[in-house]
Amino acid sequence: MFTLKHKDKSSKARLGNLSTAHGSIDTPCFMPVGTQGTVKAVSPQELIECAAQIILSNAYHLFLRPGMEVIRAAGGLHKFMSWDRPILTDSGGYQIFSLALLRKITDRGVEFQSHIDGLKHFFTPEDVIGIQNDLGSDIMMPLDECVHYPCSRDQAEVAMRRTLDWAKRSKKAMTEGREQLLFGIVQGATYEDLRKDCANSLKDMEFDGYSIGGVSVGEPGNLRYNIVNLTADILPADKPRYLMGVGLPQDILEAIGSGVDMFDCVVPTRYGRNGTAFTSLGKITVRNSPFAKDFGPLDPACACYACKNFSRAYLRHLFNTSEILGARLVSLHNVYFYLELMRQAQDAIAKDRFAEFKKDFLGKYNNGK
Numbered sequence: 001m002f003t004l005k006h007k008d009k010s011s012k013a014r015l016g017n018l019s020t021a022h023g024s025i026d027t028p029c030f031m032p033v034g035t036q037g038t039v040k041a042v043s044p045q046e047l048i049e050c051a052a053q054i055i056l057s058n059a060y061h062l063f064l065r066p067g068m069e070v071i072r073a074a075g076g077l078h079k080f081m082s083w084d085r086p087i088l089t090d091s092g093g094y095q096i097f098s099l100a101l102l103r104k105i106t107d108r109g110v111e112f113q114s115h116i117d118g119l120k121h122f123f124t125p126e127d128v129i130g131i132q133n134d135l136g137s138d139i140m141m142p143l144d145e146c147v148h149y150p151c152s153r154d155q156a157e158v159a160m161r162r163t164l165d166w167a168k169r170s171k172k173a174m175t176e177g178r179e180q181l182l183f184g185i186v187q188g189a190t191y192e193d194l195r196k197d198c199a200n201s202l203k204d205m206e207f208d209g210y211s212i213g214g215v216s217v218g219e220p221g222n223l224r225y226n227i228v229n230l231t232a233d234i235l236p237a238d239k240p241r242y243l244m245g246v247g248l249p250q251d252i253l254e255a256i257g258s259g260v261d262m263f264d265c266v267v268p269t270r271y272g273r274n275g276t277a278f279t280s281l282g283k284i285t286v287r288n289s290p291f292a293k294d295f296g297p298l299d300p301a302c303a304c305y306a307c308k309n310f311s312r313a314y315l316r317h318l319f320n321t322s323e324i325l326g327a328r329l330v331s332l333h334n335v336y337f338y339l340e341l342m343r344q345a346q347d348a349i350a351k352d353r354f355a356e357f358k359k360d361f362l363g364k365y366n367n368g369k
Contacts, residue, residue, distance in 0.1 A: 060092020271329030281368025
């Protein structure tokens with residue numbers, strides 16, 4: 001399923017390939033987030049043109065709308081959204097703990113009120129696996145309990161132990177013969193001993209891949225980097241490592257250098273819809289007045305459709321007249337930028353120069369802000 005192809009000599013970065021039922025994925029990779037079965041403002045065809053290998057969707061949101069009956073009738077999520085490449089589905093654990101109006105967590109599962117209509121639902125780990133079976137995703141995430149920063153060690157340990165129990169139950173609930181992959185999720189907040197305990201326990205369960213969860217929840221950057229580096233060192237070298245919900249280009253490059261293989265984040269499209277573009281020279285907010293007569297592209301180093309055809313001045317005009325095209329074009333650019341960053345990282349790792357690439361990229365990116 002996962003082939004480790006090359007280890008960079010200048011860092012812990014690595015090249016790999018993950019095989020799934022809907023195609024293989026070269027790593028390190030970034031997964032554009034299509035929470036509700038769509039990457040916001042970007043069409044599936046545009047994603048393909050950007051060379052997206054895999055996208056992420058969310059079981060919690062799809063369960064609530066349009067509902068499993070509709071998706072089953074459509075023949076699964078791939079057919080429903082007209083996407084024939086791999087899909088990873090998050091269990092929705094984080095959304096339940098962050099979005100649900102009210103929730104009650106027990107060892108059996110979680111009871112919650114929908115953030116949409118207030119209706120009560122109850123998910124067990126087995127229910128979440130069943131939902132993702134119906135979705136037909138290529139990679140499934142088990143139900144876990146995520147705690148926010150800061151939290152007490154006791155609170156973090158209870159959530160970590162529950163996450164391990166739910167991981168074991170989720171694996172038992174997998175349907176025999178299915179081609180879907182199941183990743184374990186490492187929790188433990190910022191407590192190193194809990195992270196080590198969780199990672200080692202999940203290794204013993206032998207999952208198809210391993211995720212680092214519970215980061216980017218308010219903790220300082222230095223703590224985040226420390227936890228990611230520590231956890232990645234423990235996880236098996238012959239399985240993919242996925243850092244959930246991170247993040248900004250500098251955070252992704254730091255994690256690649258620690259040996260992480262897979263990433264997702266809403267940042268590219270969320271920032272794009274608000275007029276902020278990621279460029280090789282840092283972030284720019286194109287709706288601002290300095291760009292009123294700037295007829296250059298968002299990023300001179302970028303080959304995306306937006307950069308090849310439209311100026312910053314035109315994009316500023318679109319945002320300031322509330323035209324939808326502005327949000328679409330900057331979102332498209334940001335997705336392309338992130339995917340191109342992964343391609344450049346892969347090339348640097350193959351040449352054993354990732355550390356140099358990271359230094360050069362961040363030098364330009366940070367100085368351009």
